[in-house]
Amino acid sequence: MANRRFQMDPRIKRELMGQKRLLVLGLICTSLSSALYGSSMGLIRRLLKDLEKIGQTHAIADFDAMKISTLMIIGVFVLRYFFTRGQTYYLAEAVARLTNGLRQRLLTKLLKLPVTYFNEKRAGSIQSVLTNDVNVFQSAVQILRDSIEAPLKAIVALILIIVIQWQMALITFLMIPIMGIIVQRNAKKMRIAQKQVQIDLAEVGAVTQEVLQGVRVVKAFGAEDQVNKDYGRLLHTSLKSQLRAALLVARLRPLVELLGAVGLCGAILIGGWLALSGNMSVSDMAALAFALDAINQGFRGISNLSSTYSSVQGAS
Template sequence: MSDTEKTPRPPVRRGPGGGGPFGGAGMPAEKSKAFGPSAKRLVGRLRPERMLIAVVALLAIVSVTLSVLGPKMLGTATNLIFAGILSKQVPAGETQAQVIEGLRASGNNAQADLLGGVTLTPGSGIDFGQLGSVLLMVLAIYVFSSVFSWGQSYLLNGVVQRTVFRLRADVEDKINRLPLGYFDRMPRGELLSRVTNDIDNVSQSLQQSLSQIMTSLLTVIGVIVMMFVISPLLALIALVTIPLTLLITAVVAKRSQKLFVAQWKHTGTLNARIEESYSGHALVKVFGRHREINEVFRQKNEELYKASFGAQFVSGIIMPAMMFVGNLVYVAIAVVGGLMVASGSLSLGDVQAFIQYARQFTQPLTQLGSMANVLQSGVASAERVFELLDADDQTPDPVPAATPPASAGSAGRLVFDDVSFRYLPDVPLIDNLSLTALPGQTVAIVGPTGAGKTTLVNLIMRFYELDSGRITLDGTDIAAMTRDDLRSRTGMVLQDTWLFGGTIRDNIAYGRPEATEEEILAAAQATYVDRFVHSLPDGYDTVLNDEADNVSAGEKQLITIARAFLAAPSVLILDEATSSVDTRTEVLVQRAMSALRAERTSFVIAHRLSTIRDADLILVMESGRIVQQGTHDTLLAAGGAYANLYNAQFAGATAAE
C-alpha cells in the first residue's frame, strides 16, 4: 500500500523499543506459553526420521557404554602396577597366604589387610605384557567410543537439519498462503524474526539438546551402574550430588531467568534505537540531535550492560557451585575409599576408577541443567513458529474456477456491483460502491488520505475479500476465478518500488519470465529504461544490490514500469507510479503509459491532479464513497470536492509565497 494513503488497519503489535525493524528481532522468546504441547509437537516433527533416530540412540548407547567401561579398565591397569610393585617386595618362593599370615603374626594387621585385597606373585614384579594388553584394550575402547560418538553426531546433525529444512519449507509455503491482512497485523520485524531467528534457534536447540540430553542421561545411568558394581557405599555417597545439583540449578535458574528477560528486553530496546538513529542519520545531523541520540544510546547501553552483567554473573554461579559440590563428594570418596583400600575391602584400582566415575557423574548432571534452558528456549521459538503455521490461510480458490471469455477488444471491463468492505468491523470504509470501467478507459481515483483509494485497488487484486457485493472482470466474478489467473491479467506499479537483487534484465523479465530478449528490450525502450541503461558499466547485465541504490529513485521506478509493460495485462493499476521521476521523464513515461493503456482498463491513483487531467473518468472518493465522477473539465465546472482538491494545490503554493 502506498505511503500516501493510510486506511484503517487492525492494531499492530510492537516489540520492545518501538517499531524499528530490529526492535526485539533476533532475540528468541525466553519462555514458552505451553511447554508440554509445544515440545510434543516439535518432537513430532522428527517422526519422519524415526529410523535414523533409533540408529543414533543405538550408537549413543554403544559409545557411552564403551566410555563408561574405560575407567574400570584403567583401574585394572592400576591394580596390575600396584600388585607388581608389592610382589617385587615379597621374597620369591613364598605364597601370598604365607606373607599375610606372617604379617598378622607380627602384629601388622593393616598391612595384612592391604595385601589381602591384592593378587600377588611374590618376586615377579610388574607384568608389563599383561599391563600392555590392558592399556591397548583401554585405547581401543576410547577410540571406538569416539568413532561411535562421531557417527551419532553426524547422523543426528542430518536428522536435525532435514527436520529444520522441512520446517522452513512449511513456513515458506504458509507465507504464500497467508492473506494480506495477516501481514498488515504482523510487524515486519516480528515476522522476519519468526522466519529466521526463531527457526535458527530451534535448529541450534535441537542440535545441542538432543545429543547432550541423550548422552548425558545414558552416561548418568551407566556411571551409576558401574559405581554400584564397584562399591554400593561409595555409590550412595556420590548420589548425594543429585539433590544438591537440582537444588542449586533450580535456585540459580529462577534468579537468572528474570535477569535474562531484562537483558533481552534492553537488547531489543537498544537495537531499535540504533536502527532508528542509523536509518535517520541524515535527519539527526540536519536537526543537530546527535548529542541527544548519543546520550540516549549511553543510557540504554548502560542498562543493557547492568542487565547482561547480572544475568551472566548469576548464571555463571552454577558451574563453580557444581564444582564445589563435586569436590566435596570427591573428598568424601577419597577418604572413605582410602579406608576401604587399607582394610582390603576395595582395591586401589577400583578407588581410582570410582573417583573418575564421580567426576563423570557430576558433568552430565550439569549439562542436563544447562540443556533445560536451551531446550526451553528452543521450544519457545518453535511455539512462535507454530503460531505462524497455525494462522488462518486465505480462502481457497474455487474448484472448478471460472475464466473470463477471450473476446478480442473487450478485455478489461471491470464492474463494482454494490461493493462493501471494512478492515475492522466497527470502522466503516467502503459501503455500497458501484462503478463500471470500460476497456481502454483510464479511471483516475482521487481523494484525501484515508478515503479508500488504494483499498479499491486491493479489492481488485483480491488481496482482501469483500464483505458484500461483487466485482466482475469481463462479466466473470473475480471471486470465482483463481487468484493466479486474476493477477496474471493485472499489472501493478506502486509508488514504493520493489526490485530484487539481480540484473536489470532479470527485474524487467520478472513481469513475464518467458519473454524473449527482443520483448524485454522493446519494453525497456518503450518506457525509456533503455535511455539510461547504456550509461551503466554492464548495461542490462548491471546487478542491482540489495537496496538497489546503485540506480536513482527515478530509474528504479522506470524499471518497475517496464516490468508492468512487459506483462501486457488487461487491467493496469498505477499507484502514484510517476512520483519518483523528474518532470521531463514523467512526460516520457506518460506517453509510454498511453500506449500501454490502449484497449486496457487503467486505474490511476494520484495526488498531483495535473497528472490525470486527460483521464476518461475521474472518481472522487471521500470516506469510502464516490462523491463525484466525471472528466476533469466537467468536475471543475461542477465545483465541489474535486474543484476544492484541485484549487487547494494552487492555494497552498500562493500561501507559501
C-alpha cells in the first residue's frame, strides 16, 4: 500500500531519466553532504568530551586533543561545503534542462495533433499546461533530493542516539508512527487540493487569452464591466483553491515541528533522569540534543517531501 502511495507517475520518471547523469551527480553530493552532517555529530560529542576533560585535568595534552577535534570538525564542514554546492548546481541544471525539454516535447506533440483537438480545447488551457503544470514538475527533482537527504539525516542521528544511550531512542520510535499518520493524511488532501489549483489556473489562463483576443468584440458590445466582473469571480475561485492548498502546507509544517519539540523535551527529561543515576554526562547530553534536532529536521524534510510529491501528482 505504501508503495502505491509513493509510486511516481511513469511520465515523471521518463522526464527524470532524461537527466540521469546530472541527477546522479546531484544525489551523490546530497548523500555525501548528509553523511558528513551525521558524522559531525559524533565529532561534536568528542569535542565536548575533550572540553570536559580539560576542565578536570587542566592538562596541555587534553587541550591538544581538543584542537585536533576542532580541526576535524572544520574539515568535515569544508568538505560538506563542496558537496552541498555540487548538489545545488547539478540539481538546478537538471531542473532547467528538464523544464526546457518538457516544454519542447509538449509543443512538438501539440503541433502534431489534429485541428479538431484545438476546436475542443481552449488555447489558454493548453498554454497553462506549458507554463503552470511544467513549473510544478520541477518539484520532482526536489522529491528525489529530499527522499535521500531527510531520511539519511534522521537515520544517522538515530544510530548515534542508540550508540550513546539506547533508552533515549525509545521516545523517537514512539513519535515515528504518529508523524507518519499525520503526513499520510495530509498528503491525500494535498493531492486533491493541488489538482484543483491546476484546473483553476488553467481556466484563468484560458479566459485571459480569450478576453485579450476578443477585446474588440468586448468593446464593441460595451461589455467591459461584465467581463471584468466575471473575470474577478474566476480569480476569486482560483485564489480560494490556492489558499486551501497553502493551508494544508501551513498546518503540516508547524505540527511536525511541534511534535519534534515534544519529542526533544521528552528525551531531555529522560536524559535528566539518567544523569541522576550517573549514567549521562554533559557532553553526551549535548550530543544527544544535537542528534535529536537533526532527527526533527529529517522529519520536517519528510513532511515537505510528502507535500511536494502530492503537488506533483496533482499536476500530472
